[in-house]
Amino acid sequence: MGRTQRLRRRQASESTTVDAHKQNSLQALYVQLHAQGWQNSTQLSAHSYVQTGRGLCSKRRSFVAGDELIRLPVECLISIATLEADQAFKGLFNKDLFDKDARISFQALIACYLMHQKHLHDCSQSSHIGVYLDTLPRSYTTPYFCTIPELQCLPESVLERTVAQNRQIRDYYEILKTLVGSQYCEGCGQRYCQEIWSLAEYRVAYFAVNTRSVYLNARLLKLQSSKSHFQPLLSGNTNLALAPFLDLFNHSDAVQTTAEIQGQDYVVTLNGLPIPEVKPYDQLYISYGALTNFKLLTEYGFWLKGNAHDYFEVSLLDIEHMIKLNKTLATQTYHRNIFKFIREHNLCDQMFVHLDDGCSHNLRVVLHLIFKQQAYFPNLLNQIAFGDVDQFDDVQPELAYLVAHKIREYQIFAGELDKLPQLTESGAVARSYLMECVRYLNNFEAAHCASVSDFHNKE
Template identity: 30%
Template sequence: MGRTRRKRRHRKVPPFQKQHTQSTAASDALKLWLLDQNWVPTLDLEPHIFPETGRGLMALKDIAVKDVLLELPKRLLITTLTVSESYISRIFLSDKIYDAQCVLATFLLYEKHLKEASNWKPYLDSLPVSYSNPEFCSKTEKTILPEFVTSQLSLLSRKCKVSYLSLMETLTILRSREFVCPHCTLSFDKIITFSDFTWGYYTVNTRAVYLDGTENIRINIKGDNLALAPFLDLFNHTCRTVAVAALIKKKESEFYQIKSLTSYKRGSQVFINYGAHNNLELYMEYGFVIPQNPLDEIKFDLSDIKKCINISRTVYNFLRVHNLDDNMSFSSQGLNYSAKNVLFICTTSVQKNQWMQKMFRDNLDSEDLSRVNSLGLKILQMKKSQLKQDLQKMKRCRYKSGSFLSAVQLLEEFIQVLESCLKIICE
């Protein structure tokens, strides 16, 4: 999912920053297809292009708290059960265990390959052709991304690659058994390229919803709790709204329902909340960043502390044995609890047997806090300087993809968090 470029700082910023394909034609066609499938809308919501987010859903009437935003029949969800009842279920009948992301991605690619013959074509046509997760940065851009992004990206990329190679191994075996596409007689290992699989994998990653419970299906799947919900993925995210989702039963049928706990005026954009995600998580998983995300934090570790102060072996071993250094960070609210405790231990002159007592009783005096803040400022300035250097290097990149621009915005947001934290510490 893409996004618009960040507004200048002196302008009022919205609580979201995401952009879909800049057209409602495909989403309008999707809505008509759903209506043809006997879907009954619970509210008047219309695809619309908004200045800040691009494509989203607009309320055509006022929406009250607890109104049902969407109620989609389970039969219109793409689940692993859908795959198990399809032609390609044979791919997943081996002894291997596949994750639901791979299974759903493979199904999307097969249906996309069918083109007009696919029953899911209106939904497939509504999906973006690319995404703005860091995976979709160019090779040159990836070499410029900061280490805290590339370290996570390497894990996600490896997971996707391993999933693809495992799938290809199965498809190669099936080719020898003459398992081919019934529409074109091509073998599936020729149909599904790594580039296509990456698109499908991230389509599921950015758009799938979680369902409680597991399906009763024939194929072996790890984490069988994902589903793709047509029309639902037109909702944009904000951390300033609350909505609840659940699988409900009405008579003999099941529905995926989303209920809003926020009211909306007619003509405004209707949002849902993807969960409690900071901007790094949003960028890695969904490909966008929201301004002034209250969940943002900039983490640091003992190696950062050691660049600013000498740590004795006794202190170092104590922190590691008790895992006290696992979650140190700066936020717009200042140093977090773990950071304060670790910096206290690194700077205190009291005896070791008093450390725990002072920490857990929250009994740090003014001198303790002064030393903590002094060291915290040194680390903060060091992190801020590194972020600024990374940002300058990124901005010198001549051609910037949407994915890379999201990374630029991420660093700008992190620098702003550190500036807010600086004010708190200096008070």
């Protein structure tokens, strides 16, 4: 029996208990939301789907473009207004300790709030969002939660993003630890951030917010006080919230939706569909935005096959690696001034290939400067880089080399993952993402790289 089959069998054996728990939790959430004024006018129900897991549908009605998907009272949202109204939570934060050089994002603060409420829920069942907490996933599938051996098998772009996330989360946790770590919980007598809030728990809470929050204009919220307690602590805006039940909507690149506060309600409207209508029991989707698969993977823990918004980014380091591994290119001389010029002028930003649009302008410029120009003085490079765009159309061979290099590289990464005894769910999602990248690049190669087989043979 293969690894995938074993994983599916183990998951199937656990699914009955998990599904029963989820159903009970959702039922309790329905009751609470109705008590807060939610009418469920669009008759939504949670349902399990093969491709996405839990999602939302209507068992009774169809939806067409222009229909309202959900109207959830603003009171049901967990927003800046919620935190500002929670006196016990605010009491944990002494404003005299706030440091303008040690601020946190609002996402980081909501993650702390989730930990606070979870402790209340576990300790005394006194959390007012306890039923919502019971509906949240217990784990997430972003590369951040891959094991060290799995991370060592992933591309540098994914590793860099994961390292940046880890650094940011640790920094936020340390700030929170400084602010509230020495305080004691009145219920259990333990200290926050010392004995109650662990870094591991904060990581899960952070990604709960990262993967499940919605956008809203915080200026439209009615705060109980005109003076914000948390404003001196926060960097950036507070334009996000957790939306119980609404966060069960999954993302599709093929739909268009809008979300806005209308009076006392947060309303999501279906603006565009790839089909005439969504029938009863068919899954209803919303749009998280025009996101690439890289963004979906690293922020949300999934990717979409044939994602309409996808493109494949490359870095200057990718080109340098390609030169070292390519027999034809490795024999040539490349002046360091060229690479310095590219970095100083940010030409290595926005380098990507797109299945429909081809090679990005910056990637063409960079390939042209490195492989087609002998000049290396800055004034000459400046004239070339920002001159006639038609001159950059001579980089097809090098583009083909680069695409072929990335295909082989991602195949090797996937092969290294296959050598591991077992993959976590995050590792399995990451591996499937690698193969989707290979599929995408193969399609790009076929559509945009002429005589690719000739270039392959030279390597």
